[in-house]
Amino acid sequence: MVDNIGIVDTRNIISAVTDTYGIDLSDYTFTILKRRLIHAINTFGSHSADDFCDKIRKKAITADDFLYTISLEVTEFFRDPSLWRELRDKYISEISRATDGRIWMPCVTSGDELFSLAIIIAEAGLQGKIKIDANCPSNKHIELINKGGNYDQKKIEVSEANYTRYVGKTQFASYYTLSDNKAVMKPQLLDSVTLEKQDDILNSAITRKYKMIIYRNKLLQFNIPLYDKVIHKLVDSLEVGGYLVIGNMETLEYSEASKKLQVVNATEKIYKKRVD
């Protein structure tokens, strides 16, 4: 069991990943990346950072498995219930009335927020009127989410409490089935969702503009230069008048792209695009 790695180990792994998979992790937040790499080292049964580098360079670990393993978790359904109430009460119906009411959720990993969004749309009776384009870093994420995910009891307990605070229309338990003490969300919640792989948000072309982009607690994993590029990409992908939603302790203030946005809800971190 490896419980710590140093800065040199981290750099060596970053090099191996770049050389082998063409994925650049050099501008990721050091502490978070280090912890994810330690998790990956142990998940893949390596006994040291050097051993892990060897496995990567020998392609004993696929890029897909690597991306699946190091992806940052989002930890609860309906995390920050007041945000989901706000979306339900003030934004979802507006988006449904648009000619092409689409919401983009890049970098979906555990699927918690995707299912949360799908539930509020379903409870508003707007399923089919709002399309969700969601991207996952790996095919493994997509396969798992398409099957309804696989959530442990602890997460479900927290999520049920969140759902109660959100004040949903039913019981959270009505949205999942239990199998071997794991919760599997009802896959039909995703009927209006298109899930595609996107291992790097910056590498994809902007093919359409969105009414809303939900990108909560994802900017945490980037250092400021990469964070700035990602925010530019998000803002460029929004329609004028469209909304960007980030995590409640995230900020856009270190990016020039924030000048194109106005704050519409400072507490829930909802921004509206002013200009193109």
Add this chain to the structure above:
Amino acid sequence: MNDYKAIMIGGSAGSFQVVSRIIAALPANYPLPILMCLHRLKHIRSGFVEALSIKSKLPIIEPHDKEPLKAGRIYLAPANYHMYIELGNRFSLSTEDVVNHSRPSIDLSFFSASYNFKRKLVGIILSGANKDGALGLKSVTDNGGLTIVQDPKECQVPTMTTASMNATKVDYVFSTKQIIDFLLKLA
């Protein structure tokens, strides 16, 4: 003594009154940043800073992700995020899974702060009901920093301080008053 760059405090059950007393004793021109990771309810985002601020002469802030660390401020780990200090003295936050049943985790905050500040960190563990913080305080020792625990005899719940003393050889076991006197000497 004046070589220290930051003070990191961890606490849980029974620590609120102690932290309040410490904060109230610090002058408005206290020169070092104080980083606090206190166990708190995950779903209640507001109220804690306000409660702690009542007697504080220093601004108390829940840092946003990537916010630069500044002297003369007290930083409180926000609800439902782990709080790290990155090289370059910026905060980073994380939604990773709970550690020791906690998010924020005291261990994780101490690990990053001790890695960043090395021997220039003072780590303090107060009253608490689980062992979160024990390995964090050990990391302060391992990186050459100075370690203090609240005297277990004074703690409402001594589990955290006792676990810390079992995990590492602490430099001082202090009462709340002694902790305050020590911090004032650093100014």
